[in-house]
Amino acid sequence: MANVQDGAATRDLPLRGTNADAESFDIVATYHRLLQEDPDLTMPMAAIEALIEFLGHSQVKTVYETIDLVKTQSEKLQAAVRNPIALSHGTDLFSQYLIMSLKQPASSSGSNGAGSKSSPPLDNPHESFEVVRQHLLRNSRLFATRAKNARERIAANGRKHLHDDTTILTMGGSRVVGNMLCRAAAKHDYGWYTDPPRRFRVLYAVDPALQAESNGVVESLRAQGIQVATIPFTALAYAMGQVDQVIVGAEAVTANGGIISSMGTYSLAVLAKASRKPLYVAAEQHKFGKTFPVDNFDFSFDQEVINFYSANNKEDKAKKVPMPDPIDFTPPELIESFFADHKVLTPDEVAKEVIDMLM
């Protein structure tokens, strides 16, 4: 790897050109465009795709430069949004992946030059890096498409934990949960055996702030023949007695196995715990990240949801702008387990996986 870097640094003069190229690329705009184009895209995935697009545009020549550029672009992206948690999980995952895949070919070609390929490392560092980079871009695409299929795999993993004649409580318009429930209501072909459809009822707590999304999910569930009842958020504690299990989605999964999700999830989790109903979280593995809030006010940004003012100083109200999509943090103690795309796991296992994967 050292060889690759040294060679590039001494031989490669037109460095400025690549930097100009990197600067002309607007990562923030790309990120928002990607999110708009594809409503099914999650925030971490949009961040990863934006970074891949950026890599495709830039003409980087060295490993170090690539990692460095990805880092600065990630920071730029994170600074541009108010709530960067989910996004940062995506960028962290991508840079980790980058480091790993750039490390391996370089080290293997360094140790035994007569590899399976044409072994260019010592004579032509540019070419070898280019090979790595192209390989990376192709792999990254694969990585992105695979992550997109995650929802289907979550549905397959989660259906084992749904049972006939149960009532499932959910909220928040999560597409992962919606998809999982829809799939569970149909039969599933595992290949070696066909799983019969589950017959369950869904209790949907509707948050007025997420009315549109919630309605969409409720309608698609009813279209699948699932019996759905909607209740207002205020009726959660009241309805809890009728519930067998609670399933929610998450925006991001934290390093301790907690979740960051739309505001209200924490209340739901507390109520579920109080009535001893298991709370399951359906979330893709790429949402796991290093964020570790100790409580709901331990974020790098202020949501400004809580805003005190009296009649005397009404102008104070204008000073604070509540975040449009408020979030809250549900600690791991309240979560029974996670339905992820690779397996079903407990919060502790999530913590372990985050350490193995990202630290």
Place this chain on the structure above:
Amino acid sequence: MSTEQNGAPAEAAPKPVEAPKDAPKETPKEAATNQNDKASKGSKAGAETKSDKAEQKSSDAAGDKKLTGAELKAKAKAEKAARRAQQKTSKDVAKGEAAVSSSPGQLGPSAGEVKAKGKGKDGALPGATAAGRPTLLKAPPSAVVTEQKIQIPEFFSHLSMARRIPMTQADKDVHPSVLMLGQQMATFTIDESITRLRATLLAFRKVIESYITPPGNVLARHFTPHVLNIQIEYLTACRPMCFSMGNAIRWLKLQVSKIDMDASEEQAKKELCQAIDIFIAERITVADEYITEQGAKHIKNGDVVLAYGRNTLVEKAILYAHSTGTKFSVLVLDDPYERLGQQLAKTLTDEGIMVTYSGDFGGLRNHMRRATKVFFAAEAMFSNGAMYARAGTCDVAMLAHELGKKVIALCETINITERVATDSLTYNEIDPERSSAAAFRLLFDATPDQYISLLVTELGSVQARSAPDLLRKLEEFN
């Protein structure tokens, strides 16, 4: 037997303070002599009375020839018993002493004395000959140490204690820089785990620099057993090693053993010194910086941070948070036995941070209600997620947990040990300044993982019970 033995020097204890030069020579020996005399007398007396009785019986019966056999038998039995008793007592004494003193250098000589007396019929002579060695070994302060050592109940005999070893007593091969470090550790001038680690590594670096491989040896083979181990032994004798030192020393020995046999001595020494420098930079300096930053991120506007005692990492994190413009106040809760918190309070007020100071745990619940976050720095982290830290930490953490306050622990990964502690007694250290026959104080306690909300390390922020996962991760790096 052993209790009597323990008692004797304790009575003599006040004397050494007044006349430190005479006392150590006299008292332990005297005690041992008395002890032994008593024991041998007792058993002899018992044997004599028995044999006397047997004789009387035989004379009363008047059948001289008939009873000689029985008489002889009885006599032989009594003599045997006496011998056995004598042997047993002397053995017990030796055993008791050996059990109490973990290091043979301290009490070994007196145990040897006893044995010598047990064998020789005359008590005075062997004692005089044996006296030559102990006087050399027992320099004045050791008398005080002897007294403390003995007074620790046997149940706690596995716990060790820092003690001052006079420089003259140290092995001649101990390097001067290590000698000095040992004194600093024994006097708690260098106290925190990570500062001790840094100082140790720097001292070992000097040892390596001044090391010359004797002819016919190779550095990789000779250095560890003949030089490094002596330094380590001395340091351990001064103060029990902390877990980070154990980890680092294991690493250093590995580095030494990895050195190429064919490499020149200069080259080998240079490589080792470089490795140490990198180790210090990576695992201590940069780690501290990162932990400081990450820890400071958890301090928000309006927070009331509770800090217990003084720890460099916590102090740094608070100062860093202040420097980034966060407005918060600090509640310094001090350890009444070691008021280092005053120093912290001073440093923080000098920087313009609002500080409330509490000298002890009085009104702890009230203070805790006011606090929003509690910051600790771990002396070590056990593999089950328990945190080893200043005694009292667990009490504060438990209360914080009960009141729903978040407990944040800062710790470098070098402090993580693969050992497990479910209580505070398995691994601990006795406060050398506060140990008497009636009571002694421990320096540390173990806080179970459920009372710690967050563990900040240089690898990232994790749950306390993820400590073993971090260890595994570290192994992967190597």
